Amino acid sequence: MAEELALVRGSVLESTGFEMKDDKVPSEAEVISRVKKGDKEAYHFIVTRYMQRAYYVALSFVHNPQDALDISQEAFIKAFRKIKKFDSQKPFFPWFYQLMKNLCFDHLRRTQRREEVPLDGVRILKTEKEDRELKEVLWKGIENLPQEQKEVIILRYFQQYSYQEIADILEKPLGTIMSSLYYAKVRLKKILGKYLCLG
Amino acid sequence: MDHQKLKELISSYFDGELDKEKKKLAEKHLKECSECREEFEGMSEFEEVMGKMEFKKPAREVWEIYWASVYNRLERRIGWILLSLGAMILLFFGGYKAIEGIIQDPTTPLILKVGIIALLGGLVVLLVSIIRERIFVRERERYKEVEK
Numbered sequence: 001m002a003e004e005l006a007l008v009r010g011s012v013l014e015s016t017g018f019e020m021k022d023d024k025v026p027s028e029a030e031v032i033s034r035v036k037k038g039d040k041e042a043y044h045f046i047v048t049r050y051m052q053r054a055y056y057v058a059l060s061f062v063h064n065p066q067d068a069l070d071i072s073q074e075a076f077i078k079a080f081r082k083i084k085k086f087d088s089q090k091p092f093f094p095w096f097y098q099l100m101k102n103l104c105f106d107h108l109r110r111t112q113r114r115e116e117v118p119l120d121g122v123r124i125l126k127t128e129k130e131d132r133e134l135k136e137v138l139w140k141g142i143e144n145l146p147q148e149q150k151e152v153i154i155l156r157y158f159q160q161y162s163y164q165e166i167a168d169i170l171e172k173p174l175g176t177i178m179s180s181l182y183y184a185k186v187r188l189k190k191i192l193g194k195y196l197c198l199g
Numbered sequence: 200m201d202h203q204k205l206k207e208l209i210s211s212y213f214d215g216e217l218d219k220e221k222k223k224l225a226e227k228h229l230k231e232c233s234e235c236r237e238e239f240e241g242m243s244e245f246e247e248v249m250g251k252m253e254f255k256k257p258a259r260e261v262w263e264i265y266w267a268s269v270y271n272r273l274e275r276r277i278g279w280i281l282l283s284l285g286a287m288i289l290l291f292f293g294g295y296k297a298i299e300g301i302i303q304d305p306t307t308p309l310i311l312k313v314g315i316i317a318l319l320g321g322l323v324v325l326l327v328s329i330i331r332e333r334i335f336v337r338e339r340e341r342y343k344e345v346e347k
Binding site for chain 2: 005047052060065073134135138156157158162179186
């Protein structure tokens with residue numbers, strides 16, 4: 001996140017040639033209204049702000065880094081073409097997330113890769129040695145969760161979003177997110193039982 | 200609050216997502232309910248393992264050229280659209296001129312002229328049918344707004 005912010009505040013603002021009032025970062029609604037007029041530099045700002053989040057979301061669906069990169073870029077192209085339909089008073093990312101999710105599902109349908117549980121893009125940090133077995137069990141467990149629980153778990157643990165942010169992105173009530181997370185955790189905790197010495 | 204909701208509340212408590220009031224409620228229930236204490240035993244260990252999971256980061260260069268890739272693809276797409284449009288106009292014009300020449304040529308056998316006209320008629324009917332179907336299906340598609 002810090003890296004993302006630094007990019008937005010630093011090089012992006014300079015390179016996109018944004019006019020800043022009182023040295024302030026322009027609001028998203030302001031930028032989007034410029035994008036709607038076809039301003040590609042304004043879109044540069046949006047893409048740079050969300051590219052990392054977009055990539056990781058795509059990766060969580062398609063698992064393959066190259067495909068994730070390709071789909072996330074495709075999603076930005078599609079979003080640019082459809083931006084006139086977007087209500088600029090709403091936050092961009094939840095709208096973009098739904099658009100990209102559909103692209104990911106289209107991709108999975110085309111490539112029939114859904115059954116795979118690739119582990120190349122996932123890792124466990126801070127352990128002396130990566131525990132491949134634990135990683136495999138955990139990732140398989142996440143993969144087998146119902147779609148909504150899976151999304152919630154990934155947004156929470158892989159991207160560190162707060163409950164409210166997840167609710168905004170998935171356009172669901174906060175209570176629903178709370179429930180989904182609870183049920184997902186119960187399932188995963190059961191799966192991880194022997195690794196956590198919980199029985 | 201029913202027991203199930205209290206469990207969800209306690210789960211959120213471990214995520215540090217509760218306000219003061221709900222936090223107190225969760226702590227109070229944890230003290231009183233052995234079932235919940237048992238269920239949430241080892242939660243911090245679970246959170247620790249989950250907290251260690253992350254996606255591998257791509258090389259920094261990926262981000263440096265990300266916008267350029269998006270921009271190029273955007274630009275290329277516009278290029279393809281213009282190219283296709285131009286090619287279609289040229290093809291239609293060339294085809295029209297070629298067919299016009301054949302039809303107007305008095306030495307062309309009648310059967311060939313009829314064949315060409317039938318072919319063209321068929322193409323037009325097919326084209327109109329496809330366009331109509333696309334528009335009709337899109338308007339009538341009941342599930343087009345449903346998330347895939």
